[in-house]
Amino acid sequence: MxxxxxxxxxxxxxxxxxxxxxxxxxxxxxxxxxxxxxxxxxxxxxxxxxxxxxxxxxxxxxxxxxxxxxxxxxxxxxxxxxxxxxxxxxxxxxxxxxxxxxxxxxxxxxxxxxxxxxxxxxxxxxxxxxxxxxxxxxxxxxxxxxxxxxxxxxxxxxxxxxxxxxxxxxxxxxxxxxxxxxxxxxxxxxxxQVRQDGRLTAWGAQHDENTLAPAWARAYEPPSLSGNETVGILAFLMSLDDPSPDVIAAVDAGVAWLQEVAIEGQRLDLVHNPDGRLERIITPDPDAPLLWARFYELETNRPLFLDRDSVYRYDFSEIGYERRSGYNYHGHWPAELLADDYPAWHELLENHN
CATH class of the missing domain: 1.50.10.20 (Glycosyltransferase)
Known part of the structure; x- marks a missing residue:
C-alpha cells in the first residue's frame, strides 16, 4: 500500500x-x-x-x-x-x-x-x-x-x-x-445567448462584462460562438429543477445550433511527421463521427482558425503547426449531450407536464 x-x-x-x-x-x-x-x-x-x-x-x-x-x-x-x-x-x-x-x-x-x-x-x-x-x-x-x-x-x-x-x-x-x-x-x-437575425443560437467562450457581447481573449481566441463552451452551459441549464420557459427555449435553441453547425465527413487525426513531431490534420471520411469547431464566426457560423497573429482563417490547414497541433480547434464535445442528455431531458419535461 x-x-x-x-x-x-x-x-x-x-x-x-x-x-x-x-x-x-x-x-x-x-x-x-x-x-x-x-x-x-x-x-x-x-x-x-x-x-x-x-x-x-x-x-x-x-x-x-x-x-x-x-x-x-x-x-x-x-x-x-x-x-x-x-x-x-x-x-x-x-x-x-x-x-x-x-x-x-x-x-x-x-x-x-x-x-x-x-x-x-x-x-x-x-x-x-x-x-x-x-x-x-x-x-x-x-x-x-x-x-x-x-x-x-x-x-x-x-x-x-x-x-x-x-x-x-x-x-x-x-x-x-x-x-x-x-x-x-x-x-x-x-x-x-447570441442572436442571429433574431434567432437564439449559442454562446461565446467569453463575453464583455459591459456590453455582454462575445469578446476577444488570447490572440487566437476571437469573439465567436463556441462549439465547446456552449455544451457546458446547456448541460447546466438542463440540470435545473423546474426550468422556466426562457430556459427551455434557450436549451432548444442551443441544441438546434449545435446540430446545425456539426461538421460531417471530416475526421480529426493525430499523425507522426517525418521529423517525429505529432500533428493534427483533418482527413475526409464519409463515415467519420460528427465533429465541431471550437470557434464559429458570429455572422456566418463558419469555423474559425487563428494563429497568434489574430488573422481569421477558414481552412484548418492554413494555420501554422504550433497552433494547429497545440490547441484544440476541433472536438466531439456535444456528441453525448445531443445523443443522450438532451433527449432524456426533453422526455422528463414531457412527463412532468
Whole structure:
C-alpha cells in the first residue's frame, strides 16, 4: 500500500520514484468515508494553505503538495492567484466541503465559507463571473464561460443552495446568497445567448462584462460562438429543477445550433511527421463521427482558425503547426449531450407536464 508523504502518495510500483501527484477533480469522486481518512485530511490541510487573503485559490497549482516556503503560494499579480480558471477555487471548495462533512472540523468549514464569500464578491451585478478576482486588466475580466469557469461556479452554488450533503453545514444566510447568485447567473446566461437575425443560437467562450457581447481573449481566441463552451452551459441549464420557459427555449435553441453547425465527413487525426513531431490534420471520411469547431464566426457560423497573429482563417490547414497541433480547434464535445442528455431531458419535461 502506498505511504502518505506530505499529502502525496509514494509510488508503490516503481522503487525509487518520488511522490505521485494527487490533486485533481477526480478527488471529488471518492467514497464518502475516505474524506475522513488521514490521507484526505493531509490533502485538505495543504489545500487550505493555498487559499488567498481574498478567499480564492490559484490555478495551475498542485494543491495536494504542501507549500514548503511562502514563495510556493501564488500571490496576486503572478498570473495564477485568485482564479476560477482550470478548476481553480471551485474544486478546492468542493473538496474541503467533503472533508468538513466527514470530519466535522470547523477549520475546513471556515475555509469553505471564505471561498463562498469570495465567489459572492467576485460576481458582477449582471450575474457573470470574471476569470480572476480581484479583477486583472485584459481578457481576464471578461465574463468567462471558457473551460466552464462560470458553469463550475454555478454548479457549486446551486448545490450549496440545496442544503444537501456535503454542503449541509452552510448557514442559512450564505445558502440564500448562493440561491440568489445562481438566479443572477442564469439571467446572465440567458442575456448573453447570441442572436442571429433574431434567432437564439449559442454562446461565446467569453463575453464583455459591459456590453455582454462575445469578446476577444488570447490572440487566437476571437469573439465567436463556441462549439465547446456552449455544451457546458446547456448541460447546466438542463440540470435545473423546474426550468422556466426562457430556459427551455434557450436549451432548444442551443441544441438546434449545435446540430446545425456539426461538421460531417471530416475526421480529426493525430499523425507522426517525418521529423517525429505529432500533428493534427483533418482527413475526409464519409463515415467519420460528427465533429465541431471550437470557434464559429458570429455572422456566418463558419469555423474559425487563428494563429497568434489574430488573422481569421477558414481552412484548418492554413494555420501554422504550433497552433494547429497545440490547441484544440476541433472536438466531439456535444456528441453525448445531443445523443443522450438532451433527449432524456426533453422526455422528463414531457412527463412532468
Amino acid at each position: 502506498a505511504a502518505l508523504i506530505e499529502g502525496y502518495l509514494a509510488d508503490p510500483f516503481t522503487p525509487g520514484v518520488g511522490p505521485v501527484r494527487l490533486w485533481g477533480r477526480e478527488l471529488l469522486d471518492r467514497d464518502p468515508d475516505w474524506y475522513g481518512s488521514e490521507e484526505a485530511i493531509a490533502i485538505a490541510d495543504a489545500v487550505v494553505r493555498y487559499q488567498s487573503y481574498q478567499g480564492g485559490w490559484p490555478k495551475s497549482t498542485d494543491l495536494a503538495r504542501p507549500p514548503l516556503t511562502e514563495g510556493d503560494v501564488p500571490r496576486a499579480g503572478d498570473g495564477r492567484a485568485n482564479s476560477l480558471d482550470n478548476d481553480a477555487t471551485t474544486v478546492p471548495m468542493a473538496y474541503l466541503a467533503r472533508v468538513a462533512t466527514a470530519t466535522g472540523d470547523f477549520a475546513w468549514r471556515a475555509a469553505f465559507n471564505r471561498g463562498l464569500d469570495y465567489l459572492f464578491a467576485a460576481q458582477y451585478d449582471n450575474g457573470g463571473w470574471p476569470q480572476f478576482w480581484p479583477l486583472r486588466d485584459g481578457y481576464y475580466s471578461r465574463i468567462t464561460y471558457n473551460d466552464d469557469a462560470m458553469v463550475n461556479v454555478l454548479n457549486l452554488l446551486r448545490d450549496v443552495a440545496s442544503g444537501e450533503a456535503p454542503y449541509a453545514f452552510v448557514d442559512d444566510k450564505r445558502r440564500q446568497q448562493a440561491a440568489e447568485a445562481v438566479a443572477r447567473g442564469i439571467d446572465c446566461i440567458l442575456r448573453t
